[in-house]
Amino acid sequence: GSTRLKPLKSPIQEGKLSVIERSKQLAAWTAVDEHVLPEYRVIGIGSGSTVPYVVERIVSQGAEANKDRVFIPTGFQSKELIVSSGLSLGDVDQYPTIDVTLDGADEVDTQLNCIKGGGACHLREKVLAEAATTFILVADYRKNVEYLGTNFKAGVPIEVVPFAYAKVLQNLHQVLNSPKATLRMAVAKAGPVVSDNGNFIIDAPFDVERMKEPYKIMAQIKMLTGVVEVGLFCHMARAAYFGNQDGSVTAKW
Ligand code: 5RP
16 A cells, blocks of 8 residues: 655754755654554664664664664664664674664565665665564655666666676676676776675666566576575565655555
């Protein structure tokens, strides 16, 4: 289903944030209000530019609410965010069961399938999404689409073992029919982007028709030897929240 929730005021920040930033903030705040319940003790924190607003809202619940909680990061950025916000840091090997994980997305379809990995964190993000009893997505209105690949044209992020990258690229070009698949390069093309796990990232675009069945593409890519994880999350999210330009929030579930 889908519903549009009425505009939520963000009195502190209103007027100071751009429309897109404010949309991210309102989505994140709404998701925290709905899904970070007082009794929750283990909370997964995703990566990207929307997640800081999730942490902002959790911190605003107060020291008392957070004193017995532990927060599990999906990468270097969220680890820094948790620590700098004064929250307790934990690891998924200590806490393999998480009450709720909140994370951003590059695009989300009507079935709540999504593309993730724009920030190269999708392996750890998928582990925390799977470990969580409830997995929630937060994003601005640009990410709310009917079919994946509508606005996000960079392609499906694929984490790959460095030793295998050329072979996987060739497989993508020749077998999986993604001729524009490329190795993701760091700024100024100084070298490949390296994930928190020491691996490379390939971005593989597929046409929108094929993206209508993301599970099929995900399974085909995952079968390639050398692939560690695919940035397609199929049927994992319980709900997604999108901040709109008018200050309302669209909830999809
Ligand atoms: C990182 C991710 C991010 O969650 C995704 O890229 C969305 O980021 P943002 O909130 O900045 O739009 O998957 O790997």
